[in-house]
Amino acid sequence: MTTADPEFANAEAREARRARLFTRINAADKWFQVLGLSWLAPVLKAAAGDNPRAQMKEIWRLLAVPLLAICAFLLLWGTLAPRVQTSLGAVPGPAQVWVEAVSLHGDARAKAAKQAKFEAMVDKRNQRYIDAGQPEKVKDVAYTGAPSYYQQIWTSIRTVFFGFLIATAVAVPLGIAAGLSPTANAALNPLIQIFKPVSPLAWLPIVTMIVSAVYATNDGMFSKSFLISAITVTLCSLWPTLINTALGVASIDKDLVNVSKVLKMNTWTKITKLVLPSALPLIFTGLRLSLGVGWMVLIAAEMLAQNPGLGKFVWDEFQNGSSSSLAKIMVAVFTIGIIGFLLDRVMYALQSLFTFTNNR
Numbered sequence: 001m002t003t004a005d006p007e008f009a010n011a012e013a014r015e016a017r018r019a020r021l022f023t024r025i026n027a028a029d030k031w032f033q034v035l036g037l038s039w040l041a042p043v044l045k046a047a048a049g050d051n052p053r054a055q056m057k058e059i060w061r062l063l064a065v066p067l068l069a070i071c072a073f074l075l076l077w078g079t080l081a082p083r084v085q086t087s088l089g090a091v092p093g094p095a096q097v098w099v100e101a102v103s104l105h106g107d108a109r110a111k112a113a114k115q116a117k118f119e120a121m122v123d124k125r126n127q128r129y130i131d132a133g134q135p136e137k138v139k140d141v142a143y144t145g146a147p148s149y150y151q152q153i154w155t156s157i158r159t160v161f162f163g164f165l166i167a168t169a170v171a172v173p174l175g176i177a178a179g180l181s182p183t184a185n186a187a188l189n190p191l192i193q194i195f196k197p198v199s200p201l202a203w204l205p206i207v208t209m210i211v212s213a214v215y216a217t218n219d220g221m222f223s224k225s226f227l228i229s230a231i232t233v234t235l236c237s238l239w240p241t242l243i244n245t246a247l248g249v250a251s252i253d254k255d256l257v258n259v260s261k262v263l264k265m266n267t268w269t270k271i272t273k274l275v276l277p278s279a280l281p282l283i284f285t286g287l288r289l290s291l292g293v294g295w296m297v298l299i300a301a302e303m304l305a306q307n308p309g310l311g312k313f314v315w316d317e318f319q320n321g322s323s324s325s326l327a328k329i330m331v332a333v334f335t336i337g338i339i340g341f342l343l344d345r346v347m348y349a350l351q352s353l354f355t356f357t358n359n360r
Helices: 004-035 040-047 052-083 094-131 149-180 182-195 200-214 224-250 254-262 267-305 310-320 325-354
Strands: none
Touching: 004 040, 004 325, 040 052, 052 094, 094 149, 094 325, 149 182, 149 224, 149 267, 149 310, 149 325, 182 224, 200 224, 200 267, 224 267, 254 267, 267 310, 267 325, 310 325
């Protein structure tokens, strides 16, 4: 009896450790879903010995099937691409696109080193004047070299978030007003139906003329091309947030509305304590849709406005017409798609933090 007691205690301790491990895995699974890594949970559970056969089915569905689909796509692409001839030669396959991606990375590093060398020279020059007691000759000389591929990516991300934030600041208050007031909804609905389907290519000339007339300075905080692209993003991306916000506010439980009347809540308290918490899941759904629309619109806007982002990179390569241009454009296509996915995951992470929704 005494020899069995330690074994029994050890078995209990092992089971307790396994239970704690599975609890941690289940808690982490929520964030795996957010990051698009839902296959990690069954892998960890199988490694921990939790019904490996059942977990293997989940691993097959969540990891193996997507990987096989990607491999099939790459195989089909690599097989068919050389058969399609364009004015720039055959359509590049996966290998050529990868080579250009590596080349763009190397070019970006070289440009970053060149910019750092230039800035160091400027700092050294200014320091000499300071040491010589001639501070009036100190100048902040801007680097005017061509932006690297990574700088163009960063420009596009800054532009889309600037336009998205403006769209959010406009759409959420209007959506709350439309959801709370039938009169406001009747006033806004015709405008939504008219302007929601308008293409960014139609907005762009109007925005360009207005920005050029109003923003006449050349040394302001923002360049004209940046503002034109961002405002075009705003005009095209605010509608999903506005519509979903209005729908979320209008669908609030009537009992909660009646309680607010009984408690004689003022408008601000009603909105912050009742309306927003109840409508938040649908508002975030609208925000995710708006950000996705804004990212798609941005590339076309940058092409025509010549904002130095990914859209301009694609347009410049198309105009360049070199043998590697098509492969570089394909690198940009994959970059745009991956960033779009990551932006959606960021919004879903925020949604998971602030709401109790299971939308994915």
